[in-house]
Amino acid sequence: MGVRSSSKEMHQKDHGSSPYGYGYSLASSGTNLVSSLMKSWRISSASSPKSNSSYTGDGNFDAMAKQQTTAIKNSSSSSSYSPLKYSTPISSSGGGSASSRRTSTDSSKPYTSANKYNPSYYRDSGGGSGSGSGSSRKSDKYFKDLDEDWSAVIDDYNMPIPIITNGGVASPATPKVTRSSSVKTTPTSSTTAMANQNASSTFSYPQLPQLQKTLTTDLRSQLEVENEREAQELTSMLQRMAKFDCILKNKHIINQQELRQISWNGIPKPQRPVVWKLLIGYLPANTKRQESLLKRKRQEYHDGLDHVFSEQHSRDVPTWHQIEIDVPRTNPHIPLYQFKSVQRSLQRILYLWAIRHPASGYVQGINDLLTPFFQTFLTEYLPQSQIDDVEKLDPESYLTESQLNDVEADTFWCLTKLLEQITDNYIHGQPGILKQVKNLSQLVKRIDRDLFNHFQSEQVEFIQFAFRWMNCLLMREFQMSTVIRMWDTYLSETSLETSSSAAAMMSDTGPPRTPTEPASMTFQSFTSPSTTSKGSSEDLPRLRRSSLNEFHVFVCAAFLIRWSDQLIDMDFQNIITFLQNPPTRNWKETDIEMLLSEAYIWQSLYKDATSHWQ
């Protein structure tokens, strides 16, 4: 059961980020294709640098080149997209995923029975003989399962099933949202037709042939490939910005699903603040209501502060004191957080949040979680060329007091929204974290049995290193810029449409309330997700397809297994020391993207493993 439904979901996830989902213009989908190629290439060859094997002789590349050719032919000959392009990732991932997928479908045996699936996937990227065969069998079933909006753009149902692509996108929406998105598909696909025409005339798009050549000649050095990739990524970033503009601008209702799908793969810096606010459900999709909502929410926050700091409200001294201690040691290596104005903002945000959420209160780690929001929202007020300086500049040097207040309020509300999704992590006993750690160990047991056994024999317990991973969403493990990129994906994974909390959220974005009311409202929406998640996963079968917590466990698994080769030779002391200080200092966005892609793949493959997680 797990596999099928997961594949379907992957489709839903993917079709936006893939070339043919919503009918983006050909040119941009070309980049998309390239980037998806690159991504799957990166995944499939993840181990190659370690083993020093050359890429050029790799079977994957041939396969990719073939697919590439087909894709190009296809796109030039037909105006609608064929899923063929999409199949590239199957082949490029070698037999690894396709055949293992078969294993998991045909027999109920878990992966571990395939005698260490992991090595063939990671350490032997070239072993792809049976690529795609397992999946094409099921293709009919697959596409029948899809949303209606698929049928608007897919005309060939007999193509292989996409299995691995460059990540994917967020959760399927509630029926309501789906309906609205399928309604919207019609105009989009008509623009697609135009765009396609356009594109076929300008088909000599430089990137595709170049990449193809690279793949086929077998002569280029890896360095050249890298360089080209960088150039392509730059170009694709520009095009991504245009694509985001397309979703965000001149729209009455922003298509949330589309936005999530595209955001999963990264959000351009200039658009990040507004997109994050949309993804987390702070800004309403109805653009006409955004301005009034912001105004109201910001006012509400400041009224809340006034109330909390008024004389009739007695100060919660231990909480205040704890926050006061922690604020100066939040991100101590980033100059931004040493400015008094910033520390003042952080202190107020955390204190108000703690007072309003007594079941949780302030827990160390929450101070970390607010900082990506804060510094991202600051960039809204910086010229594009200075966005990267946000960590160095004193906000008071470029913001008015009221602007800084707005940033503070927005951060507060977005933090509130985020924590709603991971409530159980911070209440007494931290059951959410304990459960995630347990899930992580079970997952690693299935994915990488050798590592799991090694940990057991060394008496390494997952909680000894993974507690922090859960408590701070891996923020302590990465540099801030990497974390922010990771959050593009994480915020795309947040479930806006959790049934009862949807009601709460709707009322959140609904008609204005009096400023004194929200405390209880916030609390209500704060508790509801956890109660529903505990209560009945069956009542809400597909609505709660994935949660941030669930995805995060997969990211942690991917992160841990990435070091498997090294860890397996270490003793207890070295394992713990290594995992406390993983060598991620020089990680770039591409590294984190690869990690997220791996996590995504595993989430799809091990869907059945998570069915009892809820």
Place this chain on the structure above:
Amino acid sequence: MNSSVTSIKLVLLGEAAVGKSSIVLRFVSNDFSENKEPTIGAAFLTQRVNIGEQTVKFEIWDTAGQERFASLAPMYYRNAQAALVVYDITKPQSFIKARHWVKELHEQASKGIVIALVGNKLDMIENGGERKVAKEEAEKLAEEEGLLFFETSAKSGENVNEVFLGIGEKIPIKKPGEQANEQSGLRITDDQRVDLTNSVNGPVRSAGCNC
């Protein structure tokens, strides 16, 4: 050499922000940083020192201080041979918390655990700050409960090594075999690890080094 290395499992407990991590950082790396990120969960560090003829390897679990994380603490002190209960001599509340930890250790930890009561941030007094926990009060507690007692400054380094040396001297030296025996039932045993000599954090230091 193998037979002369003894491992001591040590846990640090105490209220948030009293300087647990800073004491460990001083001991392990002879370093200090003014604003250290709050510890989440627990951090593991090791350090070797020579005490007389003996090389002692401290395997240190530095736990998070915030109350919300307190439920994790038993996992770390359950198998420990030694504990540092740390408080901040300028924060009376942290001394109350220290009393609680001492009580809990006596009730829950292994019988022979060596506990050192450590009043940290001595430098603040020397720089004109106000002492809020009298030395006599702490000494009295230490005497009643059978604890070692030190006042330290992780910032200046004052007395930090003495704490660990004091503990090392108080724990009877055993041969690895015996040690493993006595600790059967531990989650983190080290009968194999004792033999390993690689990747120690920092050079072996000699006793009494107070750098």
